[in-house]
Amino acid sequence: MVNVVDEKVNQVVESGKRVRETPGFELPLLLFAGFRSIIDRLHAELAEQGHPDARPAYGFAMQAIGREGATASEIGRRLGVSKQAAGKTVDRLEHLGYVARVDDPADARRKVVRLTSRGFDSLGRSAAIFDELRKEWADTLGIDRVRALEADLRTMVPSDGFRLDVAGWFGP
Numbered sequence: 001m002v003n004v005v006d007e008k009v010n011q012v013v014e015s016g017k018r019v020r021e022t023p024g025f026e027l028p029l030l031l032f033a034g035f036r037s038i039i040d041r042l043h044a045e046l047a048e049q050g051h052p053d054a055r056p057a058y059g060f061a062m063q064a065i066g067r068e069g070a071t072a073s074e075i076g077r078r079l080g081v082s083k084q085a086a087g088k089t090v091d092r093l094e095h096l097g098y099v100a101r102v103d104d105p106a107d108a109r110r111k112v113v114r115l116t117s118r119g120f121d122s123l124g125r126s127a128a129i130f131d132e133l134r135k136e137w138a139d140t141l142g143i144d145r146v147r148a149l150e151a152d153l154r155t156m157v158p159s160d161g162f163r164l165d166v167a168g169w170f171g172p
Contacts, residue, residue: 038130038133039056041129041133042126042129042130042133043055043056045125045129046122046125046126046129049125050121051121051122051125053096054122057089058089058092058093058096058098058122059122059123059126060079061075061079061086061089061090061093062093062098062099062115062119062122062123063123064078064079065099065113065114065115065119067115069102069112069113069114069115070112070113071104071110071111071112071113072086072087072090072111072113073086075089075090075113090113093113093119094113096118097116097118097119098115098116098118098119098122099113099114099115099116099119100113100114100116101113101114102114134146
């Protein structure tokens, strides 16, 4: 098979047959739309399961807090936002009962943000819902295609790992 790009019509020629080449801007839009569809479904299901106030930013923040807890400065660094922005998110999560501020046993001047049982419940339910949504994709596309997609995305993602700073990436 010979592939030749025809610059005039943005098409690929495969064995003498013209095939429309997808514009480059479509890939990130499709990736984002796939991400958004999964996240929207996740939050609809979380609302049904007792977490109607959960928001994507809260999930990222709770992941940044982690099992061991974190200070507002650490959360801000992990999310790529200011300490003040992280503090506002923590305030909201605390108001909703997902986190609590506790004294740092190593330094009484610091407060550590820890997930509450409600926060852990939300993350646990999220994990189960993500598994179910992946299964739906596998049922629709086939498990081999989903595994290949995941492998391909792992190949293309920078080797320094997954970053949680989505809020910072989208801007202030």
